[in-house]
Amino acid sequence: MTRKIIIDTDPGQDDAVAILLALASPEEIEVMGITAVAGNVPLALTQKNARIVCELAGRRDIRVFAGCDKPLAHTLVTAEHVHGKTGLDGIALPEPTMPLQDTHAVEFLIETLRQEPSGTVTLCPLGPLTNIATAFRTAPDIIPRVQEIVLMGGAYFEVGNITPAAEFNIYVDPEAAEIVFKSGVPLTVMPLDVTHKVLTTRPRIEAIRDLGTDVGHAVAQWTDFFERFDMEKYGHDGAPLHDPCVIAYLIRPGLFSGRHVNVEIETMSPLTRGMTVADWWGVTDRPRNAMFMGEVDAQGFYDLLTGRLARL
Ligand code: BDR
Numbered sequence: 557m558t559r560k561i562i563i564d565t566d567p568g569q570d571d572a573v574a575i576l577l578a579l580a581s582p583e584e585i586e587v588m589g590i591t592a593v594a595g596n597v598p599l600a601l602t603q604k605n606a607r608i609v610c611e612l613a614g615r616r617d618i619r620v621f622a623g624c625d626k627p628l629a630h631t632l633v634t635a636e637h638v639h640g641k642t643g644l645d646g647i648a649l650p651e652p653t654m655p656l657q658d659t660h661a662v663e664f665l666i667e668t669l670r671q672e673p674s675g676t677v678t679l680c681p682l683g684p685l686t687n688i689a690t691a692f693r694t695a696p697d698i699i700p701r702v703q704e705i706v707l708m709g710g711a712y713f714e715v716g717n718i719t720p721a722a723e724f725n726i727y728v729d730p731e732a733a734e735i736v737f738k739s740g741v742p743l744t745v746m747p748l749d750v751t752h753k754v755l756t757t758r759p760r761i762e763a764i765r766d767l768g769t770d771v772g773h774a775v776a777q778w779t780d781f782f783e784r785f786d787m788e789k790y791g792h793d794g795a796p797l798h799d800p801c802v803i804a805y806l807i808r809p810g811l812f813s814g815r816h817v818n819v820e821i822e823t824m825s826p827l828t829r830g831m832t833v834a835d836w837w838g839v840t841d842r843p844r845n846a847m848f849m850g851e852v853d854a855q856g857f858y859d860l861l862t863g864r865l866a867r868l
């Protein structure tokens with residue numbers, strides 16, 4: 557059955573690949589809209605990048621909405637050191653001509669969740685959780701109407717990437733993350749523990765480049781760009797391709813495994829702000845609020861991704 561989703565995103569090359577994977581998978585996924593948030597780069601760029609990616613996929617019909625331009629309680633932290641000045645460095649793509657929707661992303665989220673039958677819309681956040689938390693705070697009636705939230709964020713064994721203790725998406729807006737993790741909506745989390753296993757090795761990226769399409773070329777150029785930073789940092793053979801794990805999970809959940817555990821967000825400590833404190837070993841009796849993934853069939857993931865990108 558097709559699953560209706562809203563992608564909430566801050567493109568970002570890996571966000572872009574996630575959007576492409578979703579648009580290439582109409583049997584499993586119906587993209588109701590894309591909501592942009594400030595994160596990897598400021599909002600003016602993330603909303604534009606989302607439209608660039610839709611146009612690359614030949615999908616000018618997808619509605620893109622601009623959302624929050626800063627986190628709930630702190631100043632925005634961005635990641636140009638990873639993604640480049642535009643957020644999509646690696647290849648120069650045309651300026652988008654498809655329009656940005658007039659409606660604010662938060663309003664779109666609220667309206668859609670109120671209009672659609674309860675329990676039929678899945679939210680897929682790929683960036684800081686500001687838009688989702690703002691929607692939940694503004695219209696708490698929508699919370700029980702969400703089918704599931706499948707998000708990229710956090711870490712347990714891998715601990716952090718933007719600080720020693722925190723993953724970028726959660727670190728940028730921990731107050732928003734706290735609202736989402738305490739919301740009671742069924743959560744599936746793709747933390748660094750999973751995404752750091754999904755590495756852009758040479759053969760995997762060459763297989764995508766060899767598709768010989770504009771999309772294959774763009775994806776290979778993007779990963780070539782951002783993997784330099786991560787390969788130097790981690791010393792791995794390739795870089796993590798974080799956000800497409802969310803979409804791959806919707807298509808082939810069996811690629812991933814994890815544990816249903818309690819996850820709390822640290823918002824107070826300056827040292828560990830944004831940390832996802834996951835009770836992986838079940839040492840507390842705190843309520844289980846998230847399916848926290850830990851393992852992935854990485855080659856299965858790349859086979860799926862490459863096969864789907866070949867359709868675009
Ligand atoms: C997350 O942060 C961003 O840089 C990526 O797009 C991904 O969503 C990884 O920590």
Ligand code: CA
Pocket residue numbers: 565566567568570571596682683799
């Ligand atoms: Ca992202």
